[in-house]
Amino acid sequence: MFVPHSAAGAMLAAALAAFVGLPAAHAQADASRGQTLYEAHCSACHDRSVHGRAVRTARTFEQVREQVVRWQREVGVAWQAEDVDAVTIYLNQRYYRFPCPTTVCAAPRASVPPASAPR
Numbered sequence: 564m565f566v567p568h569s570a571a572g573a574m575l576a577a578a579l580a581a582f583v584g585l586p587a588a589h590a591q592a593d594a595s596r597g598q599t600l601y602e603a604h605c606s607a608c609h610d611r612s613v614h615g616r617a618v619r620t621a622r623t624f625e626q627v628r629e630q631v632v633r634w635q636r637e638v639g640v641a642w643q644a645e646d647v648d649a650v651t652i653y654l655n656q657r658y659y660r661f662p663c664p665t666t667v668c669a670a671p672r673a674s675v676p677p678a679s680a681p682r
Contacts, residue, residue: 596646597653604640605650614658624661627651 601609621627628651635642635650642650648667655661 593645593649594653594656597649597651598657600642600646600650601653604638605634609634614654619659621659622661624651624655624659624663624667627655627659627661628667 621630628647631647631650631654635647652663652668655663
């Protein structure tokens, strides 16, 4: 199959980006999906005031996730773990800003300094 040079380059770039999996892009995609799920199933009852209370039930990322699990059961949706994580990431980025465990949010990649020139 012949693929024009520019199309081959675009396909290669897309494949590499998918393979490398940039952490920020992944977390953003999860947050976007989480926002969609939240708006479809939660925002009718939970507005901004729920998340902006002075005294919060959740004080960690894990506790936000526990509340998402609890409420998705209460409203009768059967979210997969990835959906629960996506909603938790969205809520955390939007309202809470707790440290996100690397098991849920991709760990930032360390930058490698360039090798110094030999002396």
